[in-house]
Amino acid sequence: MDDCIFCSIVDGEIPSYEVYEDEATYAFLDANPLASGHTLVIPKAHHERVNDMPATVAGAVGRTIATVAPAAEAAVDATASTIAYNNGEAAGQEVPHVHAHIVPRSPDDGGQPVHALFGGPGEADDAELAAVAEDVAGQL
Ligand code: 5GP
Ligand code: ZN
Numbered sequence: 001m002d003d004c005i006f007c008s009i010v011d012g013e014i015p016s017y018e019v020y021e022d023e024a025t026y027a028f029l030d031a032n033p034l035a036s037g038h039t040l041v042i043p044k045a046h047h048e049r050v051n052d053m054p055a056t057v058a059g060a061v062g063r064t065i066a067t068v069a070p071a072a073e074a075a076v077d078a079t080a081s082t083i084a085y086n087n088g089e090a091a092g093q094e095v096p097h098v099h100a101h102i103v104p105r106s107p108d109d110g111g112q113p114v115h116a117l118f119g120g121p122g123e124a125d126d127a128e129l130a131a132v133a134e135d136v137a138g139q140l
Pocket of ligand 2: 001005006007008045046047067095096
């Protein structure tokens, strides 16, 4: 797509530090790493959000994440990684071409779990959980 930074990276018009490529996906280093080895995994085709990916593309992205995460960890001697999507503008997505962040983690890196975004675990009783589960399932 014109005017998409990540489409331009896939096309080679903007340089990037490639770590992996296959028919449907591309993985490259984030230019502003949150930790050494911070890697982005994207579909080669332009889809704005996770919600927009056809199942085959989503599957390919998932496989690439599973391939690249252990390699990114091993490359920087990390013992874990945070894997996350900012899925939509309200969630902090800045580049509107779906991308998974793989950020290598270590016990002493001072980082937090994803739960820290919301100040820790929330609370809901069984009735609320059951109602929300029914609502979500009803949308599928
Ligand atoms: P978002 O906030 O959309 O989830 O994350 C976008 C990410 O893309 C950021 O972490 C940012 O550093 C990275 N990024 C933005 N522009 C470029 C670029 O031109 N090249 C690379 N390699 N990363 C980029
Ligand atoms: Zn794009």
